[in-house]
Amino acid sequence: xxxxxxxxxxxxxxxxxxxxxxxxxxxxxxxxxxxxxxxxxxxxxxxxxxxxxxxxxxxxxxxxxxxxxxxxxxxxxxxxxxxxxxxxxxxxxxxxxxxxxxxxxxxxxxxxxxxxxxxxxxxxxxxxxxxxxxxxxxxxxxxxxxxxxxxxxxxx
Amino acid sequence: xxxxxxxxxxxxxxxxxxxxxxxxxxxxxxxxxxxxxxxxxxxxxxxxxxxxxxxxxxxxxxxxxxxxxxxxxxxxxxxxxxxxxxxxxxxxxxxxxxxxxxxxxxxxxxxxxxxxxxxxxxxxxxxxxxxxxxxxxxxxxxxxxxxxxxxxxxxx
Numbered sequence: 001x002x003x004x005x006x007x008x009x010x011x012x013x014x015x016x017x018x019x020x021x022x023x024x025x026x027x028x029x030x031x032x033x034x035x036x037x038x039x040x041x042x043x044x045x046x047x048x049x050x051x052x053x054x055x056x057x058x059x060x061x062x063x064x065x066x067x068x069x070x071x072x073x074x075x076x077x078x079x080x081x082x083x084x085x086x087x088x089x090x091x092x093x094x095x096x097x098x099x100x101x102x103x104x105x106x107x108x109x110x111x112x113x114x115x116x117x118x119x120x121x122x123x124x125x126x127x128x129x130x131x132x133x134x135x136x137x138x139x140x141x142x143x144x145x146x147x148x149x150x151x152x153x154x155x156x
Numbered sequence: 157x158x159x160x161x162x163x164x165x166x167x168x169x170x171x172x173x174x175x176x177x178x179x180x181x182x183x184x185x186x187x188x189x190x191x192x193x194x195x196x197x198x199x200x201x202x203x204x205x206x207x208x209x210x211x212x213x214x215x216x217x218x219x220x221x222x223x224x225x226x227x228x229x230x231x232x233x234x235x236x237x238x239x240x241x242x243x244x245x246x247x248x249x250x251x252x253x254x255x256x257x258x259x260x261x262x263x264x265x266x267x268x269x270x271x272x273x274x275x276x277x278x279x280x281x282x283x284x285x286x287x288x289x290x291x292x293x294x295x296x297x298x299x300x301x302x303x304x305x306x307x308x309x310x311x312x
Contacts, residue, residue, distance in 0.1 A: 040268050042260040096249075097256045104198040104257035105264055112196050153309060 004154065006147035008084065009074035013147070014064035020057035020140045024050045027133035034126035042101040043127065046134055049091075049098035053137060056091055060084075078155045085148040092145045095138040103131045160310065162303035164240065165230035169303070170220035176213035176296045180206045183289035190282035198257040199283065202290055205247075205254035209293060212247055216240075234311045241304040248301045251294040259287045 005012045028050040037043040067074050075081070106127045109115040116124035161168045184206040193199040223230050231237070262283045265271040272280035 041263045096252070100253045100256040101260035104260045107197045108261055108264065 004151050007151045009067035017057045017061035023133050023137035024053040027130045030126050030130035034123040042105040046098035046102040049094045081152050088145040092141045099134040160307050163307045165223035172300050173213045173217035179289050179293035180210040183286045186282050186286035190279040198261040202254035202258040205250045237308050244301040244304050248297045255290040
């Protein structure tokens with residue numbers, strides 16, 4: 001088995017997937033508990049991306065746990081790695097665009113029109129927390145994507 | 157010379173760089189002619205990214221033209237390719253985040269709070285045009301980044 005940190009079927013890979021789950025769930029919870037967040041397209045889009053991220057990472061974490069328990073080698077089929085890799089990259093782009101879009105609207109509220117100071121009911125602190133956690137989840141997803149890419153290259 | 161489409165010192169590479177310049181300049185012009193665009197952080201950020209994109213692509217287009225006229229091979233030094241590649245990737249991420257941020261604020265104006273319909277002076281059409289052109293410039297920059305990455309891999 002090739003020993004690439006963070007690749008499928010390794011302890012580091014499983015830890016990475018579980019961290020993605022935790023941060024995606026935390027970010028989504030912060031967003032869901034913010035009053036009126038679904039009225040804004042950017043926050044709704046980020047929430048959708050976070051849900052997809054959670055499901056994808058949870059699925060992969062289960063595959064990793066299964067492979068580690070049964071000592072299966074997941075690195076034998078380049079086609080399978082390629083399919084996982086495409087999914088990882090699509091999700092990384094989705095997460096990054098969602099986090100940037102939500103950050104942009106939050107900065108608009110906080111700095112450009114100062115709605116956060118004027119309208120106390122607007123839960124700006126929760127929006128900010130959710131965006132920060134989403135960026136961490138994206139960084140972890142990017143690490144998985146690069147690790148998968150490196151693994152695929154090592155086949156050629 | 158390795159024949160990778162879009163890599164430095166090739167005709168396709170030069171065409172890609174010139175197209176990036178054209179789209180970045182067009183997007184920046186659309187944004188600059190939109191009244192009050194610099195009041196919003198997202199649009200200001202996109203404009204900064206577009207300016208950097210224009211300067212970077214213009215510089216590279218000049219290098220390509222010089223290499224093609226003097227029949228120089230730019231593919232001999234992996235270290236140089238690596239430095240260019242890092243710059244290309246940083247710029248691609250910057251452009252994508254800028255385009256997403258600006259798109260998000262524009263969607264907020266158009267769909268969430270309907271400012272575009274209420275305040276006729278808000279130049280929404282120009283914001284939309286600028287965002288669309290910025291996404292095209294980003295796609296072209298991404299093509300350059302992947303081409304450079306492929307070239308670097310071919311060294312190993």
